[in-house]
Amino acid sequence: MTYEHILTRSEGKVGIAQLNRPKALNALNRELMAELIDALTQFDTDPAIGCMVITGNERAFAAGADIKQMAGATPVSMLDNPFIDYWDRLRRLNKPIIAAVSGFALGGGCELVMACDMIIASETAQFGQPEINIGVIPGAGGTQRMTRAVGKTLAMEIVLNGRFLTAAEALHHGLVNHVYPVEVYLEEAIKLAQQIANRAPVAVRLGKEAVNAADEMFLQAGLAHERRLFYMLFATEDQKEGMDAFISKRPANWQGK
Ligand code: DAK
Numbered sequence: 001m002t003y004e005h006i007l008t009r010s011e012g013k014v015g016i017a018q019l020n021r022p023k024a025l026n027a028l029n030r031e032l033m034a035e036l037i038d039a040l041t042q043f044d045t046d047p048a049i050g051c052m053v054i055t056g057n058e059r060a061f062a063a064g065a066d067i068k069q070m071a072g073a074t075p076v077s078m079l080d081n082p083f084i085d086y087w088d089r090l091r092r093l094n095k096p097i098i099a100a101v102s103g104f105a106l107g108g109g110c111e112l113v114m115a116c117d118m119i120i121a122s123e124t125a126q127f128g129q130p131e132i133n134i135g136v137i138p139g140a141g142g143t144q145r146m147t148r149a150v151g152k153t154l155a156m157e158i159v160l161n162g163r164f165l166t167a168a169e170a171l172h173h174g175l176v177n178h179v180y181p182v183e184v185y186l187e188e189a190i191k192l193a194q195q196i197a198n199r200a201p202v203a204v205r206l207g208k209e210a211v212n213a214a215d216e217m218f219l220q221a222g223l224a225h226e227r228r229l230f231y232m233l234f235a236t237e238d239q240k241e242g243m244d245a246f247i248s249k250r251p252a253n254w255q256g257k
Helices: 030-045 075-080 083-091 110-114 130-134 143-151 150-160 167-172 187-196 201-216 220-231 238-247
Strands: 007-009 015-021 051-055 061-062 097-101 103-106 120-124 127-130 177-179
Touching: 015 030, 030 051, 030 083, 051 187, 061 097, 075 097, 075 110, 083 110, 083 127, 097 110, 097 187, 103 110, 110 143, 110 167, 120 127, 120 187, 120 220, 130 150, 143 150, 167 177, 177 238, 201 220, 201 238
Parallel strands: 015 051, 051 097, 061 103, 097 120, 103 127, 120 177
Antiparallel strands: 007 015
């Protein structure tokens, strides 16, 4: 598939997808989402890639779903729209995804960021769910993930009154992992991705699954799930290698097996 609305590249073991509709502040139309999910799925199944980064440009990560494309929708056209399936497919990717965010991350853009596993922000990043301004509410997880991240009362202000969070506020409330100057935020995101990509691949994959379970399951079920994944790792060569390397005081050589 050739891409019109995104740019892709890899650096070492990191697959990078850059949203590229700058004139529309990277508004997420169907075509862009199809390309993004296609690219991420290819990275996810490529054994040479260990971690992914999604980014935009300095002015905007993404200013939301494309309002011009959404304006004439009906409930049934929304149901039939593959757009929803793209979001579900994003959730099913196995390798970690880091969002590198500068400028606007609004509406679906903010929801896309929150669907990623880690978030690196530039000092100019702004996070918001301004759907209230166009007569709707978030529809791709914004009310759920924002509330889990920042708590109910602040989430209410963000969703009901269109309040934006600055990068510093997002860091304070635990929405993002780190904030860096705009000149280096992407480089830092890629650096973090390289570190994770160089770790034991099966443990990274199951670690992601286990942390996500904390959001999606009750504690009892989550604990049982974590334990099963933990036991399963003792069937991997990398567990033997990692523990032997520790005992022999040498670096581990991961095989992803
Ligand atoms: N859609 C389409 N075009 C957009 C856009 C958007 N979301 N945001 C910006 N643009 C376009 C503008 O129309 C303008 O295009 P031209 O007029 O130049 O052709 C260009 O980008 C530059 O924007 P502005 O001229 O407005 O730039 P400003 O600096 O003055 O303002 C802004 C920047 C980000 C504050 C403003 O553009 C703005 O308020 N944008 C809309 C933000 C917004 O309301 N976002 C939420 C959209 S609703 C779902 C999945 C996803 C969703 C829902 C369900 N399912 C899976 C069920 C998501 C919904 C949404 O995101």
